[in-house]
Amino acid sequence: MPPRSAEEKARRKALLEEKKKRRQEEKEKKAKDEAAALEKKLQKLSITDASSSADDDDDDSRQSKEYFTRLSEDMQHKILCFLSARDLGCASMSCRSINYGMAESRVAHSLSRLKTNTKPTMEEVGKLRMPIVLAENRSDVKELLDHAIDGSGDTGRLVTKKSKKGKKAGAGDADEYISYARFIEEAIQGYALQKVPGQKPYLLPPIVNGRFASASPEHTLVRIGGDGGKSGAGGSGCTSWGVGKRGQLGHGKRKDEHDPRMMLGGIGYGIRIVQVSAGGGLVRVAHSLLLTATGGVLSFGIAQYGALGHGYSAGKQLPDELRPKFIRDLAHLQCVCVSAGELHSAVVTADGDLFTWGDGFCGQLGIGDRRPKLTPQQVEIGGLEDEVALSVSCGARHTLVITEDFEVWSFGLGHFGVLGRSFSPYQYHSDATVDGLGVDLDGDEEEQVDPLAHIAGIDAAMRDQINLLANLSLDDSSDQCIPMVVDSLKGIPIVGASAGHRHSLFLDAFGNIYTCGDGSGGALGHGNVEKQDVPAKVMYFADNKISIIQISAGVDISMAISTTGAVYGWGNTKDGVIGLKTDTTFVNVPHKVCITSSCGKEIKAVDVECGYLHSIVVGCDGSLHMCGNVDTDEDDSETSNVATLTPGSNVCPIQVPNLNVWHRLPEPREVIKSTKWQKYGKYELKGRSAMMATKQSD
Numbered sequence: 001m002p003p004r005s006a007e008e009k010a011r012r013k014a015l016l017e018e019k020k021k022r023r024q025e026e027k028e029k030k031a032k033d034e035a036a037a038l039e040k041k042l043q044k045l046s047i048t049d050a051s052s053s054a055d056d057d058d059d060d061s062r063q064s065k066e067y068f069t070r071l072s073e074d075m076q077h078k079i080l081c082f083l084s085a086r087d088l089g090c091a092s093m094s095c096r097s098i099n100y101g102m103a104e105s106r107v108a109h110s111l112s113r114l115k116t117n118t119k120p121t122m123e124e125v126g127k128l129r130m131p132i133v134l135a136e137n138r139s140d141v142k143e144l145l146d147h148a149i150d151g152s153g154d155t156g157r158l159v160t161k162k163s164k165k166g167k168k169a170g171a172g173d174a175d176e177y178i179s180y181a182r183f184i185e186e187a188i189q190g191y192a193l194q195k196v197p198g199q200k201p202y203l204l205p206p207i208v209n210g211r212f213a214s215a216s217p218e219h220t221l222v223r224i225g226g227d228g229g230k231s232g233a234g235g236s237g238c239t240s241w242g243v244g245k246r247g248q249l250g251h252g253k254r255k256d257e258h259d260p261r262m263m264l265g266g267i268g269y270g271i272r273i274v275q276v277s278a279g280g281g282l283v284r285v286a287h288s289l290l291l292t293a294t295g296g297v298l299s300f301g302i303a304q305y306g307a308l309g310h311g312y313s314a315g316k317q318l319p320d321e322l323r324p325k326f327i328r329d330l331a332h333l334q335c336v337c338v339s340a341g342e343l344h345s346a347v348v349t350a351d352g353d354l355f356t357w358g359d360g361f362c363g364q365l366g367i368g369d370r371r372p373k374l375t376p377q378q379v380e381i382g383g384l385e386d387e388v389a390l391s392v393s394c395g396a397r398h399t400l401v402i403t404e405d406f407e408v409w410s411f412g413l414g415h416f417g418v419l420g421r422s423f424s425p426y427q428y429h430s431d432a433t434v435d436g437l438g439v440d441l442d443g444d445e446e447e448q449v450d451p452l453a454h455i456a457g458i459d460a461a462m463r464d465q466i467n468l469l470a471n472l473s474l475d476d477s478s479d480q481c482i483p484m485v486v487d488s489l490k491g492i493p494i495v496g497a498s499a500g501h502r503h504s505l506f507l508d509a510f511g512n513i514y515t516c517g518d519g520s521g522g523a524l525g526h527g528n529v530e531k532q533d534v535p536a537k538v539m540y541f542a543d544n545k546i547s548i549i550q551i552s553a554g555v556d557i558s559m560a561i562s563t564t565g566a567v568y569g570w571g572n573t574k575d576g577v578i579g580l581k582t583d584t585t586f587v588n589v590p591h592k593v594c595i596t597s598s599c600g601k602e603i604k605a606v607d608v609e610c611g612y613l614h615s616i617v618v619g620c621d622g623s624l625h626m627c628g629n630v631d632t633d634e635d636d637s638e639t640s641n642v643a644t645l646t647p648g649s650n651v652c653p654i655q656v657p658n659l660n661v662w663h664r665l666p667e668p669r670e671v672i673k674s675t676k677w678q679k680y681g682k683y684e685l686k687g688r689s690a691m692m693a694t695k696q697s698d
Contacts (some may be wrong), residue, residue, distance in 0.1 A: 242257065341395055356376070369474055424479050486534075505553045528588055579652055
């Protein structure tokens with residue numbers, strides 16, 4: 001093809017310029033037509049007047065004539081109260097008047113959350129049906145908001161340039177308040193959304209354990225931090241501390257932490273956390289679960305009996321995970337609730353299905369036998385497969401499930417009465433126990449002899465132990481291995497449950513608590529220490545007309561939060577585990593626990609979690625308070641920021657310094673130490689990779 005001449009090039013260039021000009025004119029004409037049509041439509045609806053002219057160089061002098069801004073301030077505040085924290089964040093980003101007016105709007109918006117008068121209807125599944133009063137008036141809210149920002153010490157929170165200007169400069173508090181609003185909505189109203197790409201947002205169960213904090217006998221998990229964005233942080237990340245020998249802290253090391261330490265790997269920044277669950281028992285085992293905003297589940301810690309749900313590794317082993325790892329077999333499901341027991345775990349999906357895995361020796365997996373499961377398996381027996389599960393709670397060796405029909409299903413070890421129902425005993429196969437001892441068990445009864453008679457040194461106690469060995473048979477027809485409804489709670493709208501070590505708590509929609517199981521230490525709250533086989537109402541709250549919004553069961557301890565933010569505890573009081581000053585080792589009826597800030601002001605609570613040696617309380621300002629303490633091998637009171645409680649002192653709860661759930665925090669970075677020269681005798685070695693890098697640079 002011959003080269004183009006100069007005239008041809010000029011002609012083609014002129015055509016191209018003409019096309020560009022014509023295209024630009026068409027674009028401008030189309031924009032003018034759209035603007036004219038929009039202006040005509042707005043005039044017809046009487047929403048706006050003609051736009052006023054303004055100086056292009058002075059953005060602050062522009063005045064909006066939109067309909068919303070022409071309303072009175074009180075009316076604007078009332079309208080904004082109907083917006084969720086996420087929607088309010090979007091509105092503040094798109095409308096400057098809302099953003100800069102948040103200093104006043106936030107008070108009305110918070111008061112509408114902290115003081116509710118409307119009662120949910122029967123159609124609103126899983127919600128409480130009584131008003132909540134955590135603030136009486138606007139002055140209480142203003143004081144709470146100020147304390148929520150500065151009352152937790154030096155948390156290292158992110159502060160925008162606009163927020164640094166202060167209220168006098170008219171900067172407002174939109175950047176700070178959105179995160180707090182999201183925290184309050186999740187804590188009080190249980191309003192938490194999951195957003196899976198390509199799907200509609202899903203509303204999470206309103207009442208669960210581990211909404212913001214979770215405690216096991218050895219470690220603690222707390223939602224904290226996150227960069228927020230338009231929808232607010234509200235506790236997007238996760239921090240942990242306590243015993244870490246089994247990797248349950250998620251920091252990549254088998255090391256104890258006596259101070260809260262945030263997890264790395266994008267937790268709270270690329271990955272938003274909406275629920276935490278710390279599992280473990282009294283036999284030095286522990287693992288953790290994290291639920292993400294997209295329905296994924298992360299697990300880490302000890303992998304014994306498949307508690308993590310990852311299955312075998314390439315070498316047919318069950319390796320412990322020292323950092324959070326997604327459970328691959330749940331990747332195709334949207335999980336909405338997680339719970340970790342001693343050595344088993346469970347999740348509820350958005351479709352209402354229940355999946356369990358881990359140790360099943362006591363039937364706590366609900367799959368009809370006592371075999372362990374290394375990966376999640378759906379529970380499809382007992383009739384639970386036809387129900388829509390709402391939430392799940394795993395105890396040491398039993399599991400409780402709440403359905404959308406307000407029913408309670410239980411399965412697992414029922415020895416202490418934790419199931420709240422009657423059950424058949426495990427099947428003991430004595431034939432399998434004595435098989436191989438050379439005794440014919442198929443003969444006539446008259447011909448049979450004691451199969452252990454020819455073995456010397458066997459006494460009665462040893463005979464009982466040998467008979468118990470028959471329990472090793474993993475095929476069992478006992479209904480302890482099968483999900484069954486707790487009949488005694490039928491007709492009562494149960495919306496929440498908490499499975500403890502050997503007792504269970506249930507919460508109905510009217511704020512009443514029912515307990516069953518082992519009464520050791522007064523953990524049931526009935527005024528005695530006796531065992532309770534079926535759930536019975538805790539009369540202390542009913543007699544005093546106290547309604548409860550949150551419950552938690554630990555190891556022989558129980559705690560609850562009322563609609564006014566008061567904290568109550570009962571059970572074992574040793575070492576201040578529930579924050580009570582008593583002369584006795586336990587209390588068998590609920591007692592009020594005083595929660596105060598570092599400056600001595602009483603704080604109202606929104607969440608509580610019980611462990612074994614400690615309990616965690618989350619204040620309505622986002623502060624964290626700890627009752628009792630977990631001993632760590634690296635415990636050093638001189639370097640620890642969290643005060644160590646003296647055993648037997650029965651001190652009050654202490655506020656964890658420099659920590660707040662909803663504050664926006666910068667993403668933590670892992671510090672990688674540079675390789676240093678190491679001296680071996682008269683030689684100094686630095687490692688092959690480092691030496692090669694040095695040579696290349698030279």
